[in-house]
Amino acid sequence: SDLLSEKFLSPDFIGIDGRIRPEHKQIGTDTGRQTSRWPNLLGLDRILRPLVVPAEGYGIGEADWSQVEVGIAGAVYEDEALIQMFNSGDVYSSMAQLFFKDELSAEDLTIEGKEFKTKHKSLRNQMKTCTLGMLYGMTPGGLAQQLGTTKAKATALQKRFMKMFPQLQNALLEASQFGAIRGYANTISGLKRYRGHSGNPSHWENNWLINHPVQGSAAVVFKATGNRLRKLYAQYNARIIIPLHDAFIFESRVECLKEVAELTAQVMCHTLQEYFPVLRPLVEVNITRPDCWNKDGDVDELERWITSLNELMEV
Secondary structure: OHHHHOOOOOHHHEOOOOOEOOEEEOOOOOOOOOEEEOOOHHHOOHHHHHHOOOOOOEEEEEEEEOOHHHHHHHHHOOOHHHHHHHHOOOHHHHHHHHHOOOOOOOOOOOOOHHHHHHHOHHHHHHHHHHHHHHHHOOOHHHHHHHHOOOHHHHHHHHHHHHOOOHHHHHHHHHHHHHHHHHOEEEOOOOOEEEOOOOOOOOHHHHHHHHHHHHHHHHHHHHHHHHHHHHHHHHOOOOEEEEEEOOEEEEEEEHHHHHHHHHHHHHHHHHHHHHHOOOOOOOEEEEOOOOOOOOEOOEOOHHHHHHHHHHHHHHO
8 A cells, every 4th residue: 555655666756767766845844854755755664665775886774863852852951860861872771770670670770771672671662652752742541552551550650750850841841831922942953833823822732842842953953964974975975865764874885885884873973962962872873784775684574574465365
């Protein structure tokens, strides 16, 4: 259905060089995030990503900021606890170690984020869902649905979670109240998003008054980084092929792919720190299988999906 409706494989959008170039809308969302269409390459399901292959002699790499919007939220709203957790390397694992400290062993409280993620994935996922719910205005009902629990348990969980971040809780309330009075929210660059009317804000307006300084600022940093990478890549005959959310998918000659990947991560970290010096970001680089765009080196996902479809049709 996606392949047909989004026209991913339509010959209508293939250039003279045999490659597809979607239309990128640089201000495709209210926060300044870009979108694409014809085809909507940014909406390509991860299963279908191996359809994107490099030119001959080239390899594809991906560099992704880890949990960047959570870090930006901590910096924008000056919550020292959240900043410290982000700078630990895995913000959700750090949250889980604090939130579930009475249920964890002494060893579990000291292990690093990656090890904790592997050992206590469900606890970490609860913290991730709570964090995203906090930033995007998820109701207790929505949180309950995400976690597969009751609304009462989700409400209690949400309240307990917010108690870990009193600075952030006060800052979010002020952002909503003051934003409603002055009539706008702004990003780190000063870009303003205005309300459409005066008076008491709706639930939807409260959400974006809180979230716009975070998502909008993330978009500012992302585009500044993309401009710098474009200049850098010219020296290596490399190029950005897909700017996706908080990641850059790039194409480089195979012999210099590793160097380009390392420089990409450096530029991403340095640019974020120019805007938010208190953050110590990490960038996850994937050049494990450069023969196609993939998630963490898994190039067989599409083939397995097609096999499963064929088996289903036979049944």
